[in-house]
Amino acid sequence: xxxxxxxxxxxxxxxxxxxxxxxxxxxxxxxxxxxxxxxxxxxxxxxxxxxxxxxxxxxxxxxxxxxxxxxxxxxxxxxxxxxxxxxxxxxxxxxxxxxxxxxxxxxxxxxxxxxxxxxxxxxxxxxxxxxxxxxxxxxxxxxxxxxxxxxxxxxxxxxxxxxxxxxxxxxxxxxxxxxxxxxxxxxxxxxxxxxxxxxxxxxxxxxxxxxxxxxxxxxxxxxxxxxxxxxxxxxxxxxxxxxxxxxxxxxxxxxxxxxxxxxxxxxxxxxxxx
Ligand code: KIV
Numbered sequence: 038x039x040x041x042x043x044x045x046x047x048x049x050x051x052x053x054x055x056x057x058x059x060x061x062x063x064x065x066x067x068x069x070x071x072x073x074x075x076x077x078x079x080x081x082x083x084x085x086x087x088x089x090x091x092x093x094x095x096x097x098x099x100x101x102x103x104x105x106x107x108x109x110x111x112x113x114x115x116x117x118x119x120x121x122x123x124x125x126x127x128x129x130x131x132x133x134x135x136x137x138x139x140x141x142x143x144x145x146x147x148x149x150x151x152x153x154x155x156x157x158x159x160x161x162x163x164x165x166x167x168x169x170x171x172x173x174x175x176x177x178x179x180x181x182x183x184x185x186x187x188x189x190x191x192x193x194x195x196x197x198x199x200x201x202x203x204x205x206x207x208x209x210x211x212x213x214x215x216x217x218x219x220x221x222x223x224x225x226x227x228x229x230x231x232x233x234x235x236x237x238x239x240x241x242x243x244x245x246x247x248x249x250x251x252x253x254x255x256x257x258x259x260x261x262x263x264x265x266x267x268x269x270x271x272x273x274x275x276x277x278x279x280x281x282x283x284x285x286x287x288x289x290x291x292x293x294x295x296x297x298x299x300x301x302x303x304x305x306x307x308x309x310x311x
Contacts, residue, residue, distance in 0.1 A: 075258065082113055131165060157185045
């Protein structure tokens, strides 16, 4: 039972109910302080495997491990109170078998306290999604441009630009809905396909590079803050945090070299005699 004044964390049902009501707001977060800053504004926080590039300087998401994702998700849980937190299952942690996916998904829920996982894949992952949902692991699916499939897709390419891709995308969307996913991320797909999927599905669609017609939006927070060099068309920079940091650090370096920092107000003296 919750006391009246206790803050309640959003659930997957809360998010699912927003379909047709209002747009779902979400961002990625990987650390406790960032989670705390975003928490009052978003419906859910995704601990995305994009942290491989954004935090760890890797070239793709392929190298990130489940252990790393778990530690960052614990931090995001500590930093947030209201938002649903979702862990993005990294490459190799769920594809081998339904049992592997359940084993790792259960570990995620148990060790982090988060309430859902995301996994990349459409029709090919439908059996796995059904297996997880039947065993009480809520799943957000992810179709369209799938960064973990970079090597088979031959790079990061907008999806749904021809009839064959459009049909595949719609089949994927139906398959993950039928399997029991509570929502699906549509990444890097054309506006017309995203609109069609959003209108046809009963579950929430979350767009990233998939137009304003999705049920909600997500961005990598460092991209929208201007703290990671992204030239993707779909990224709007709402701030230029990288420039602010550069200016502040430059000023710090100048002041240290000039011995004007620390100033007297930053310096401990003798205790005044009483
Ligand atoms: O890893 C990630 O950040 C994602 C996105 C949907 C933003 O999967």
